[in-house]
Amino acid sequence: MPDTDSPNRPSAWVTRCAWLLCLLTFPLLWVGGLVTSTDAGMAVPDWPTTYGYNMFSYPWQTWLFGPWDLFIEHGHRLLASLVGLVTIALVLLTWKKDPRRWLLTLTVVALGLVILQGVLGGVRVVENERLVAMVHGCVGPLFFALTVLLAVATTRAWKGPPPGATNRRTAGWLLATGVLAYVQLTLGAQLRHMPETASPWAFAELVKLHLLTAGLVAISGFAAAWSARKRDDPMPVKRLTGLLAAVVVVQLSLGGGTWLLKYGCPGWARELVPATMDAVIADGMLQTQVVTAHSAIGSLIIGLAVAATAYALRHAAPVSSPNSISPPAGGEQAV
């Protein structure tokens, strides 16, 4: 295959590998969330082996047709291993095919992060420590955000001629959304991994903070989408901010659903919920999938914010430009 590495065309293999990594990491986060939702974190008591077997030689029939928690936990490990291998491939491909040293540096950082994630997961199991599980759950989305950035940096929209300047206000809102979304995710992780000995008051304060931050994420996400449209920012930014706003709406609904399914209807809302609903089935499909989706979509919001911010900052209007806070006169460019 001819080397496609011209200044404006990223290497096809680097692009494919970067996107593959990104698209594998999101389901990995989902499955990781499912591990917590079903409390399958200790379904396999050893690491890096699985019940004494090498991880890759554990009998596949037992894995696929055995207990559900074993299926989830061992599956999570296998998928994580695949993500690690793809990360290594990306480092090598970037080194061979992409002239951008900063991109190579980012891929090496990604490799370090995924190795750290693997070790954290192992320590969580070996020590049976929920605190490490919480840290593991917070580092995963960081890695995902990095894979999003790597994928974005290999697109033609990134490397090609600027599609127009993004208003700095939009960029600012996007940056705020990404940061707030990550803070929100860590608050959610603390709620999910709250020690059983914690006081109800500490949990309640975290819930209030989580609700407040949800509001802030929603405000900054909607503000970014509104700003991109009002100021006619480039199409990639408009599309991504629109998608981000829609996902935030979905996430707010999932948050409400998560609370109802885990902790029942709060006293003030009981008039609004019909009394004819049966008791929720603990660890049932509805509860586990809604709760897990809420966790995973949080990471998706971070990823979308990172992608949009990256594009916005790449082509941000200069500070001294008269367009820095007014709609730029730019064309459209497809992502």
Add this chain to the structure above:
Amino acid sequence: MLRPVRRLPSRPSTGFAVSAVIGCLLLGGCSDAPTFRPDPLLVADQQLEPPRVDTAAAILTRLFGTPDHPKAPPVLAGLLDQSLLAEAAGPVASHTPGVTTGLYRRHCASCHGITGDGAGPAALYQHPYPRDFRQGVFKYKSTYRDAPPTQEDLATVLRDGIANTAMPSFALLTDREITALTQYVRYLALRGQAETALLQRLQQSRDASVNGQTPGESIDDADWAASELLPRLANTWREAHQSIVPVNQDWQAATSEAWDAAVAAGKKLFHDTRRANCVECHGPAGQGGTTLNDHDLWNKRVHAFDADTERMAALYQTRTQELQQTPPQRQALLEEQLAALGGQLDRRRATATALLPARLAEPRVLTPGSLRGTHTPQDLYRRIQQGIAGTPMPAAGNAAAERPSEMSEQELFQLSAYVMHLTGMPRAESQPATPAPRTNH
């Protein structure tokens, strides 16, 4: 010099709570093995000093073990199975594919708490609060009002959950896992009842020694717990199976006309203020609209504690004012009394911040789907006949086998027919649709 009584914050501030959580997590302090928490309300109410509280804790640890290593006292043989307790206790782990240990911490502790005190981390915003097991009182059961539940009663609640509350259905657990959890709940209830009796005994012996009274027969507290207290508790729980309320009614046998007549008669009884008087709490036609100024057992103890604390605060204020008019030669004594009272008040207020705020009891509004823990006409009949243990809902029938009943069986049948009419409960004996339990081991 009088020590000013500190007005403690009513609840931990946001900054304090978040800092405490973050600090705890960063320092890894939360990974220490959890311990059972002595009942803070009893300790404060009975003004027990730390050495006595430690004595009680040591006795209970010797008898019942710890959250990670529970023990079934020999005298409770037949009530508690050591292997099932071990399966339910401790941190969540799995050493055999498909077999999970630490079931209580996995499924229950976040609401019911490590000690079974109903004050787990997620408790505050739940409506109603999670059950406090320590009094050994359970609402939804087949036994007489004051009798403990049977193991099957506890298993039924676990399998079905309680609709319109945060208590989910654990129908996906295996039979063994359900049994292990019911054993552990019974263990926490017995331990809680033992703790209450032990703390009371320690308070009495403290009061006796303060008053210079010579105790009668002297027996070591640990021996008393093992040889007198636990056997008494064990007998009560063992007799649960003999305390099942018989139900000799057939709701399906009645013809349509007979059923309509029963519903009409039940409606009359429901609204008759001299007989069943259900309308006083449940409102006309069970539609609510009333305010009940009463609490259930679990909230009443908190309410009473708060009320006593306020009375003590008023007394403190009064005595402080009296001090101003007291002659100097008698002030020292009054100051000493005030200092002691102030210290007690501080401790009570500190304890109050750790208790879930008391809530008023809420009589059920009788609409379709509103009944909790009640799925069949037999369940409903028992609720009406026995009332609901721990709540202001009284028994319309005989609350114990040997007591006379206020209402006849026919009247109780008529009342149940009317409530079934209001709530849409079918006359056929049916159980709620629940998925088949897992049988993966």
